[in-house]
Amino acid sequence: MRVTSPPVRATSPPAAGRTLRGRPLPAAALLAAAGAELAYLPLGRPTLLALQGPGATSSLMIAGGLLCVSVVLLYRPRRARVCGVAGMLLGLLSCPLANFGGFLVGMLLAVLGGALAFAWRHPAPAGGTP
Amino acid sequence: MAGGRHRTEKPGTDWRRFALAGTVGLVLAGGTVAATTATAAVPVYFAVSGSTFTVTADTLRGRDAVQYASVASGTDEKHPVAVASIADATLTNLCQSSVTRTPLGAVTLTIRTGENRSVHARDLVIDLQRLDGDLRFKQVRMGQDASTLGAGPRAQQGAYGQQARRLDIDDVKVRAWSVAAATFELADASMSIRPGAHPCA
Known part of the structure; x- marks a missing residue:
């Protein structure tokens, strides 16, 4: 893992050993679960992937997007609102593009996770910006 | 900020x-x-329909029907299919169901049309696994080379084919890999998704 940001900032990645307290964990977990569920449907039966054409591909792209959003959310909680909107949009897109949003399960997870992320408040550190 | x-x-x-x-x-x-x-x-797009689905209807009235054997190719699996192509088809009391395995168990997606409302399809192409029903052909030619038939994709030279000016089927029950159509009008249709396996009878 590359840690290129300045060492001490509220948005820096949590160093090894530090807990993820103060990070939007539930939202990230919901978004990751949505991605996993969407990816499971085509990946659970890999032999049928190419046969099934655009459905599987778009499922995987949306699942990958959701996983990225959840990772960004954990490591850059200041971006929670953008992540929330992105997660929600991906969830909505999964309906026509990814097996009905993983039979609605992944879609609902993504929408709720996105809403949770959107609602995350990450105040500036005391004293404001230096 | x-x-x-x-x-x-x-x-x-x-x-x-x-x-x-x-x-x-x-x-x-x-x-x-x-x-x-x-x-x-x-x-x-359904990526997971790696299995057949069931279509049932009380009656099917078709014009310019063509059937031949072919192969629907997948990546590893190739499954033999009977391609049925109908230029113009009218069906009554249509029911389509597909059972899919999901992480939450089997799920059945069902599409039904209203009672006594007919379904109209143009340039219908069905990849069949099995068809049951009472068939009536009119002006039929059987045993024709598939590549010389009037219509239909993926027709291979040398394969068995048949075509008919009219094809009527009562109590149709079809197990299919895929259905494609230029237009497919379903009046008064309802689509529902239910847990468990409930294919159309």
């Missing part, structure tokens, strides 16, 4: 904002589902 605007407090979830965003999201989700299922304009 700088100072002042936010009170300095612990990071956390703003539940009022969550309620707002969640409501908006769920409404949008409902709208998306409705738009996706209600109109044929947005194709819904």
Whole structure:
């Protein structure tokens, strides 16, 4: 893992050993679960992937997007609102593009996770910006 | 962002904002589902239909019907199919069901049309695994080379083929790999998804 940001900032990645307290964990977990569920449907039966054409591909792209959003959310909680909107949009897109949003399960997870992320408040550190 | 605007407090979830965003999201989700299922304009891709689905109808009245054997190729598997192509078909009491295994167990997606409402399809192409019913051919030619038939994709030279000016089937029951059509009008149709395996009888 590359840690290129300045060492001490509220948005820096949590160093090894530090807990993820103060990070939007539930939202990230919901978004990751949505991605996993969407990816499971085509990946659970890999032999049928190419046969099934655009459905599987778009499922995987949306699942990958959701996983990225959840990772960004954990490591850059200041971006929670953008992540929330992105997660929600991906969830909505999964309906026509990814097996009905993983039979609605992944879609609902993504929408709720996105809403949770959107609602995350990450105040500036005391004293404001230096 | 700088100072002042936010009170300095612990990071956390703003539940009022969550309620707002969640409501908006769920409404949008409902709208998306409705738009996706209600109109044929947005194709819904199913990647997992690695199994056949069932279509049943009370009657099928077809014009310019062609059947031949072919192979639907997948990546590893190639399954033999009987391709049935019908230029113009009218069906009554249509029911289509596909059972899919999901992480939450079997799920059945069913599409039904209203009783006594006919379904009309143009340039219908079905990849069949099995068809049951009472068939009536009119002006039929059987044993014709598939590549010389009037219509149909993937027709191979040397394969068995048959064509008929009219094809009527009563009590149709079809197990198919895929159905494609230029237009497929389902009046008064309902689409439902249910847990468990409930194929059309």
